[in-house]
Amino acid sequence: MTRTTTNLLLMLITIVAGTFFYITLCSECGGGTTVEPEPPKEVVAPEIPEATSYPFALNDGEYSYNANDNYNFNISSSTILMPLSENVQNGIGGLKSFLDANLGKVLNITGFYKSDETNSSAFPNLGLARANAVKNHLASNGIAAAQMNTMGKLMDDMVPKDDIYLGPVSYSLDDKAENADEELNALYEKIKADPLVLYFNSAQASINLDAEQRQKVADISRYLDKRADASVNVIGHTDNTGKASTNMRLGLDRANFAKAYLMKNGISEAKINASTKGQTQPIESNATKEGQAKNRRTVVTLN
CATH class of the missing domain: 3.30.1330.60 (OmpA-like domain)
Structure with a gap:
């Protein structure tokens, strides 16, 4: 056997032996198998609560009106956002006619506010300030101030839409108190x-x-x-x-x-x-x- 043939034979034996030992010794470490990558974890976006909205609504039995629109206010503000919708304007007109014909009735206006709002008004809370702003606007539209009462109510579940509270005001009609004077x-x-x-x-x-x-x-x-x-x-x-x-x-x-x-x-x-x-x-x-x-x-x- 020539020297060249001998060298080639030794090289072939080395390759075969190396392959054999690699497969034998590394079979336990997963040799020859494909490791599946972990699937990416699903990123769950935080749930954004739906904005609250309160209607311009009244139901006295004798008088009722319901519009999905209302007076709106910026966060921490008691200034009415203008212009008002046509539905609200129509409601104001109907309410004025009813109160003019029923002088023994009063309109209760309750403004809502949240505890984390800043109250820069002169009133005890921002809800009362908002109710007062609505009262003044109604008075400018001919409704007698003497037939309106204003109140404030804490409503921490309110959710704004683009920094605006939609209709944080409610309304009710009542009889004038006998001991009002x-x-x-x-x-x-x-x-x-x-x-x-x-x-x-x-x-x-x-x-x-x-x-x-x-x-x-x-x-x-x-x-x-x-x-x-x-x-x-x-x-x-x-x-x-x-x-x-x-x-x-x-x-x-x-x-x-x-x-x-x-x-x-x-x-x-x-x-x-x-x-x-x-x-x-x-x-x-x-x-x-x-x-x-x-x-x-x-x-x-x-x-």
């Missing part, structure tokens, strides 16, 4: 005995009310709605720093600032009388900084 008289005495007092400088660009002050604004607004001849006095006061004539003007500036704030929150300009007492009616001594701060005030009460 007595309740109004009691409300008047309450406001007169404990008026709304604002402490701020005329350079301030905003008024921040606490819960008690917000309730006082709501009470004043309610009384003004119920009594057509009622009005509110907004009187500016100062400490005795500077000239008396300058303080008279400064007091009026503060009164007008508060007047503009009340108007922004839905109280009619015609029902607000702004005036000044300057430094002439201090309630504390002007000898201390604390006393001066108390004297720099604006008092809001009924006429």
